[in-house]
Structure formats: C-alpha cells, structure tokens
Amino acid sequence: MLDINYIRQNPEEVAEMLKKRQQAEDSIRLDELLEFDIQRRQLVQKSDELKALRNKVSKDIATIKRTGQGSAEDLIREMKEVADNIARMNETLGELEEKMEAILLSLPNKLHIDVPTGCSSEDNVIYKEPIAFDHALDFPLKNHLDLGNTLGILDFERGAKISGSGFPVYAGKGARLERALLNFMLDYHTEKHGYTEIFPPFMVNEDSLRGTGQWPKFADQVYYMNEDDLYAIPTAEVPVTNLHREEILRDEQLPISYAAYSACFRREAGSYGKDTRGFLRVHQFNKVEMVKFTRPEDSYDALEEILHNAEAILKALKIPYRVLLLCSGDISATAAKCYDIEVWSPAENKFLEASSCSNFEDYQARRANIRFKPAGSSKPVFIHTLNGSGLATSRLMVSLLENYQTPEGTIIVPEVLRKYTGFDLID
RNA sequence: GGAGAGGUCGCAUAGUGGUCUAGUGCGCUCGCCUGGAAAGCGGGUAAGGUUAACAGCCUUCGAGGGUUCGAAUCCCUCCCUCUCCGCCA
Numbered sequence: 001m002l003d004i005n006y007i008r009q010n011p012e013e014v015a016e017m018l019k020k021r022q023q024a025e026d027s028i029r030l031d032e033l034l035e036f037d038i039q040r041r042q043l044v045q046k047s048d049e050l051k052a053l054r055n056k057v058s059k060d061i062a063t064i065k066r067t068g069q070g071s072a073e074d075l076i077r078e079m080k081e082v083a084d085n086i087a088r089m090n091e092t093l094g095e096l097e098e099k100m101e102a103i104l105l106s107l108p109n110k111l112h113i114d115v116p117t118g119c120s121s122e123d124n125v126i127y128k129e130p131i132a133f134d135h136a137l138d139f140p141l142k143n144h145l146d147l148g149n150t151l152g153i154l155d156f157e158r159g160a161k162i163s164g165s166g167f168p169v170y171a172g173k174g175a176r177l178e179r180a181l182l183n184f185m186l187d188y189h190t191e192k193h194g195y196t197e198i199f200p201p202f203m204v205n206e207d208s209l210r211g212t213g214q215w216p217k218f219a220d221q222v223y224y225m226n227e228d229d230l231y232a233i234p235t236a237e238v239p240v241t242n243l244h245r246e247e248i249l250r251d252e253q254l255p256i257s258y259a260a261y262s263a264c265f266r267r268e269a270g271s272y273g274k275d276t277r278g279f280l281r282v283h284q285f286n287k288v289e290m291v292k293f294t295r296p297e298d299s300y301d302a303l304e305e306i307l308h309n310a311e312a313i314l315k316a317l318k319i320p321y322r323v324l325l326l327c328s329g330d331i332s333a334t335a336a337k338c339y340d341i342e343v344w345s346p347a348e349n350k351f352l353e354a355s356s357c358s359n360f361e362d363y364q365a366r367r368a369n370i371r372f373k374p375a376g377s378s379k380p381v382f383i384h385t386l387n388g389s390g391l392a393t394s395r396l397m398v399s400l401l402e403n404y405q406t407p408e409g410t411i412i413v414p415e416v417l418r419k420y421t422g423f424d425l426i427d
Numbered sequence: 428g429g430a431g432a433g434g435u436c437g438c439a440u441a442g443u444g445g446u447c448u449a450g451u452g453c454g455c456u457c458g459c460c461u462g463g464a465a466a467g468c469g470g471g472u473a474a475g476g477u478u479a480a481c482a483g484c485c486u487u488c489g490a491g492g493g494u495u496c497g498a499a500u501c502c503c504u505c506c507c508u509c510u511c512c513g514c515c516a
Contacts (some may be wrong), residue, residue: 044477048485055448055485058497062445072496079496248474378481380474 001104001366008037014107020117020328021108033103040096047089054082105210106217108333109363112300115337118327127339128323135318135346139407143347144398145278148174150409151426156278166268166283168394173426177413178286180420181393181400182261185288185313189390193309195259195290200239202262203230208242211368213334213360223265236262236289237387242368244293248380249372255302256293259390261286278398280352285394292386293370296362299384300337303359306388307339310355313391317414319399320344322351336361341391343399354395357388 007014011034018026057079064072116125148154153174159167170178189195209215209231214222223232233239240260249256264287279285290309294302307323314321326338335358342351362382365371371380404412411426418424 041477044485048477051486052484054496058445061496065445076496081496083496 001363002107002110003362003366004033004037004100004104007107008034017108017111020111020115021331021333022119022329023108026107029103029106033100033107036096036100036103040093040100043089043093043096047086047093050082050086050089054079054086057082102216105367109336109360111328111331112337112359112361114325115331116325116327117329119329120327121330123327124324124330124340125327126322127325130320130322130344130351131315132320132344133318133403135320135403137346137403137405141347141402142405142409143278144345144401147401147405147409147411148278151411153177153426154278164283166281168279168282168284173421173423176421176423177400177417177426178393178397180413180417181396182286182288183420184316184417185390186259186261188313188316189259189288189290189309192312193257193259193290195257195309198236198240198243198258198260200233200236200243200260200262202233202239202265203228204233204239204242205230208238208245211242211245212238212364213367214238217333220269221267223267232265233262234266235264235287235389236260237291240289240291241364241370241385241387244370245368247370249293249370249383251295251372251375254293254295254372254383255298258291259288260291261288264392279394280348280398282394285392287392288390290388290390294384294386295372295374296381296384299359299361299386302384302386303337303339303357306357306386306390307341310341310357310388310390314341314343314354316416317396317400319396319403319414321354321399332356332358334358334360334363336363339388341389343395345398345402347402348398352395352398354399355389355391357386359384359386 002014007030011030014030015027018024018030057075061072061075061079064070064075116123118124142150144154145156148156151174153170153172155169155171156165159165159169162169186197190197203225206215206229209219209222214234215231222234224230225232239262240258243258244256264285266283268281268283290306292299292302292306311321311323321341321343324340324342326335326340331338338356338358340353341355341357343354344350345352361384364385365382368385370383370385372383373380400414401411404414406412408427413421413424413426
C-alpha cells in the first residue's frame, strides 16, 4: 500500500508509475482517490469540532446533574441534535474511507529506479548471463515427464485421480529426492546464510493475505475454505511475513531473516493450456522461502543478499541458471524491484522460473502495519520486507532430472544431496 | 462441539454510566541526592488522525454494531485466551 501523504504530494509520480506498469487505467482511480482525500479531511475537521463540543457540553451536563443546580434539558436537546450530526458525518466518513481503502489496496507499489521500463516478459533484462555446469548431455534427451514415468518416481496420473490435474505424486526415490532437496536447502540457509528456520501454518486468515498483498486483488488465485474462512497459502511468504503483523520491532532486532519450508497451493485459474505439462504448472508444490525484515536504508543490500543466497543453492547443485531483472510491465504489483532466477531445462530447451527475489520496500509493511523504532527516534517507522524463493522444488526438479540424466535413462544424484538421499543413482 | 471464567497504557492490576483528560505498582528512563552506587525523592513513559505545528482538538480499554446528551462500565454479534467435559492424529 502506498502512503496517502506521498500520493497527495506526488500525484504525477504515481501516475507515471502506473503508466510504466501498464496500469494507466488506474489513473482515473487515482484522481478519485485524491478527491476523496480532500473530502475526507474536510469532514474529519468538521466532525472533530462537533465531537469536541459534545465532550465539553457533556461535562457541563454532568456538573449540572451532580450539583443539582439548574436544568440540563436544553443542553441535552441541543446535544441530541449534535449527536445526530456526528452520526451522519461518521456514516459519510466511513463510506469515504472504505472507498479510499479499496483504491489504496489496489494501487501497485512504487518502482525502484533500476527497474527497466517495458511492457511484458519480453522486456525483462538479463542481469546475470547463463551460468553453465559441465553436464555431458550429448545423447537424445528425455524430458522430466518421461524420466519420472520410466523410473517410477513421479506419478501425475494417480495424482490426477486422487486430487485432480496439477497435483503430482512423488514415489520411492523421487519422494526421497524431493525431501532431500528441501532439507538441503533449509540446512544451507540456516547454517551458512544465518536464517532462522520457521515452520508456519499452511492456512491463514484474510488479514494475512491482505498484509502481503494477495488480497483483495489476487484472491481468485488462492484456495479458500469457506467453512472455516481460511485460505491455503500460495507461498510461505504469507504466514512468515505476517509473523510480525501489527508489531513495533526494536531497532536492535533488525535485520530479521527467516527461512521456511511450506507446501504452496495455487489455483492457477485461467492458465490452462500454457505450460501445463508435468511440473511446469501445478496446484501444489514445495518451496523454501527466505523472508527478510530490514531497516529502509538496508533493504537493497538485503535484496542482493537474498539473490546470492538463492544462487548459492543452484551453484551447490550445479544446476545451470540465469538471472533476470524484471521490467516495469512484468514485475508483480507488490514489488518495487524483483529478480527472477530461471533454471535451464535442456529437454524443453528453455529457461524456467524457479525463484523470485523481491524488495517490497514499505508496501507490505504498511498493509500489515509492521514498524520499528529507529535508534534515537521516538516515532515508529515502517520497515522494509523482502523475500525470495530459495527455491521452489517443482521447476528445480525438472532441471535437476534433465541435467543429471544418463544415456541409460537413470539419474545421477547431485553430490551435495547424497548425504540426504542415502543413494547416488536413481534407476 | 458443550459448560464456565476472562481479555484495560511493556508486565501486573484498579475501575459496573458523568471529577477516567484511564488510577496504582513493577519495569524502563531523566533529574535531585551521593566520592560512586543502592535506597529515597521528583518528573517522564502508547498508537493513529487532523494541522504549518512535537500547540490545540479528535479517535482507540480484544473487534464490530447498539442504547445514551454522555460508555472501559449497559445490550448484541464475532474473535482470542484459560479451566473442565466430549472427540481426536
């Protein structure tokens, strides 16, 4: 959420941002917002004056009643009218604030100066050229579906039977490999990168979704359990960032770094048909997420750190990847700057998004009301939140299986995972 | 799921319709005292809105509604915590 004071003082900057994000139609709503803002402040002043009067006269009435001197009838009649006026103003004020809230919640974040202007994913900029590793793949390659089927480690058909398409089943060594990957990543981030491990709930309430920005704009992408009014998390970002919702942190607590495993649930409504084969797009997948809370001045260094932390996993696994800097037309509404890490799929012959590392600045913090008291200051200030996948296993698994395949159709287990799998070959 | 108790300024508590602009203790902090400290004494000790203003005013006693000239206090709904019972990995 943007600061209404910032919007009021820099309306043309906000309009420019909307244009860059290809959200120019939102500028109508921006004009509305500014108009509501003026009305609201005028109304607040008037109603506060009336409230002050009511408070004062109510005290006078109390004095009269206590001392028994004179009659309060006239004052009470007068205040009845004032109370009616206040009630009417409150109603209008409530409506105004509701409308403003709706617009504010839907407006996207500011863009960092580094973000390239562009319309779509075509315009993303390569931030780090592809990094290759020496996998001898000079034979006819199988894709991850063939490999998974033949080796009996992935079962999409039975997954579809028990749940529906997009719910993969891992079996035998495949299940073990998935678990090895997750354990390896969690251990790596906690032991080498200084993250504190969190195991969060996988279902959250609406306030949490609003805090990180999935609600209300992207509510249709989230599974909802009507009976209990709970949402299945689309990423651990949601519960972990919301750990500190409505809190004022102490300066010396910062920065806070959390790493969390969670299953991630996404409806992926409207995306049937594109990239839906196998692991490329699923409704449930596993991910280790890194989340940071920092002082505002530290957040861009922290973003580079998160990127490095995610890259370290791929380097350790020797999985080829590249890093993109997302352009203004492709970056998510909540992020001010975002890197995508894409892993190489030799069978699909393309890069697949496996991680997104974003700085949200104070956009989520303002929604979730997460603040800290800077040293030597008495006023609390919104912190900056960041997160990055470190990483999602589904796409990672595609790349791993395909890059580590042998001419015999078996899979060599990456060296760093062997102490987790207990075997070095899937056959 | 059923029954009961309860949610007040960091913590603990007081407050059952109008001197509550929410008191007291602890903690924290500043000052006095002291060679220095402890004790003691005195002061301070939330967030948000409005505003040029850290002046004034307004809002907030779990959340939201209601009654009233006036609500921490009365009524309704919801949420959470605790105790007991039931069910259960």
